[in-house]
Amino acid sequence: MKLAPLFRPMAGRRVLSRVAYAAVAAGLALSPLAASAQTQQAAPQQVPQSREQITLSYAPLVKRAAPAVVNIYSRRVVKQRASPFMEDPFFRQFFGDAFRGVPRERVESSLGSGVIVRPDGLIVTNDHVIKDADQITVVLADRREFPAKVMSADEKVDLAVLRIDTKGEKLPTLDLGDSDTIQVGDLVLAIGNPFGVGQTVTSGIVSALARTGVGVSDFNFFIQTDAAINPGNSGGALITMDGKLAGINSAIYSRSGGSVGIGFAIPADMVRSVVTAVESGGKLVRPWMGASGQPVTQELATNLGLPRPQGVLINQLNPKGPLEQAGVKVGDVVTAVNGHLVDDPESLRYRIALLPVGGTATLTLVRKGAETKLPVKLMGPPEDPPRDEATLQGRQPFAGTTVANINPALAEEVGYAGTSDGVIVLKVQPGTTAQALGFQPGDVVVKVNGQPITRVADLKRVVDQPQRRWDLAVRRGDQVLTLSVGG
Known part of the structure; x- marks a missing residue:
């Protein structure tokens, strides 16, 4: 997996404080009229009705969600040659293969988090947490340990699905939320195992949506949050205030390796598509666009007669692709997929990737200044020509x-x-x-x-x-x- 230089996969805590507003300033006093107006506009006060209201605590939410978040330990054995020079053809022509050295074994360990999404032991984590692992161990919140089997690993979206054998026991789960209902400013909690210190909860807000310049996966479309996320949080849960999974914590922006308040989570909608493919017993096949494009800049928007820079300008079409067959033309600007706005090629690919092969997507596009909508029949990428490997x-x-x-x-x-x-x-x-x-x-x-x-x-x-x-x-x-x- 390729990572942008400053974006780190996650293999501090920020506390929301209550702010009291005082109407007192040195040498100043409110006039009777102003005081009367404030009294009339003040919201009626109520006595707290529960312990949660008194303490303003996230504890009830955490108590429900935390048992569904697990720790994941992966281990792999790496073989190394005794002398790296013996891999060089120049040295080997003098010394031969007999002097290449005896392989040495080195054990690499990785630490991360995961989320139980099905009570029979189906767990979602990041692909980079378990990549190339020879042994994977899942540790539940109650400290029980289970060996895990990889059901699916998708480097393109940095998601992996594991299964543990619970012997028929039902485990606590987190329900998948609807990523499209999340708004900037919503409160969220991040749950994981940062630095291996044990399960930790941090709080924050949704800082931004549809971040596509992260460079962590091929389908860049992330929820950004300022909830403290650190190494070890990878694969952990980002949850909303109704206790649903908003996303899987995946990466942070950091120069030091620690949290600076810029973390990224893979949206729950993408998680749902991966889990659905595993449960159906088939390989996840994403729709093929058969097209490429570029973001619309201000200069392009002016030339194309658009009111603002928006959408993806189509600059190449495969004659056998679904967009070409649906009537899309080079020079069209795709502005939305099924009503969801797209502003760059990454967000267009993401929206198409969420849809099932065989289904239909409605593209909103602008052609010669006029907006139109086209239904596109989605198909998987063909093996044409045969790869002949x-x-x-x-x-x-x-x-x-x-x-x-x-x-x-x-x-x-x-x-x-x-x-x-x-x-x-x-x-x-x-x-x-x-x-x-x-x-x-x-x-x-x-x-x-x-x-x-x-x-x-x-x-x-x-x-x-x-x-x-x-x-x-x-x-x-x-x-x-x-x-x-x-x-």
């Missing part, structure tokens, strides 16, 4: 790479956002020619010795012919890198 060997620059044809389904799997045409590098084996030349997963082969590469078959045909010199062009992100290698 292959691992290349021999005396050629791509030896040690696993490559495949780019198609919409593969692009969704690996998070590739470029054009759906070409040959992409999926893996690079260590200690191979390809690794020594610096090839990376995600590179797209454009040309070899001047010949365009559009399919794996093209690449195989070219590299199977011995050459005295290889001239390569590879696209990495927005750049095309060139390289010349002796044969």
Whole structure:
């Protein structure tokens, strides 16, 4: 998972104070008329009717919600070579494989939190909490421990679903809330296990909604809160005042690693889509847009006749994609999905991702200054063309790479956002020619010795012919890198 430099996954407490307003200032007094007006406008006072009203405590809410929040401990064994130099082809040509060193094992542990969403032991946490774990242990609020099995792990949204065997016992749960009903300024509580000190509750408000510039997952659309969130809170609950799950705490903005009052949670609506897929017994397949676009700037808004910068300007459409088939055209500005406003490509992808394949989405768009609505039949990403995955060997620059044809389904799997045409590098084996030349997963082969590469078959045909010199062009992100290698 790629993280923006200042955004940290979470593997202090802020107390809301009551403010008394006094109408006393040095040397000043209210006039009788002003005092009379204030008396008339004052709200009627009531005697507190319960202990909770007297103490102004969140305790009843925490008492209901906290038992559904668990601690998660993950463990994995990492093997390392005794000498990193023995992985270098230059050294190996002198010393051979016999001197590569005996592998050493190192144990890595991770700490996080999780939320029980079903009484039979279904638990939601962050993907980065349990990523590559060999052993996962869930500790309930009553300190009982259970081994956990990974039911689903989705790096794209940084969510994972675990299951523990409760032997038929029903566990306390948190109901999933409706993320779209949350408003900026709402009070929320964050529950988790920061720094491994034990279950902790912090309070705050919803600071912002629809944050998309966080860079923690492929579907950037977060609830921002100032409730103190620290390492170890990952996977924990952000709850509303009615005791429902608003989101799964996922990341913080911090220069020091500690909370500075800017935390982010994955909305409950996204959590619901992942849990529903697990319960249905199938793999989560998100709808494919078959389109790409860009945010509308002030300059674009002026040129397009929009009253303000809003929506996503469509600049590319796949002829076989659902948007193209529904009648969307390049130059259209999509402003809403099923009535929910979108302001950038990330929020458009998020809104589409929440909907089921086979369903219909209503797009609100602006075309030549006029607003219109189009129904779009949602479909999964197709395997067209077939990916034709292959691992290349021999005396050629791509030896040690696993490559495949780019198609919409593969692009969704690996998070590739470029054009759906070409040959992409999926893996690079260590200690191979390809690794020594610096090839990376995600590179797209454009040309070899001047010949365009559009399919794996093209690449195989070219590299199977011995050459005295290889001239390569590879696209990495927005750049095309060139390289010349002796044969």
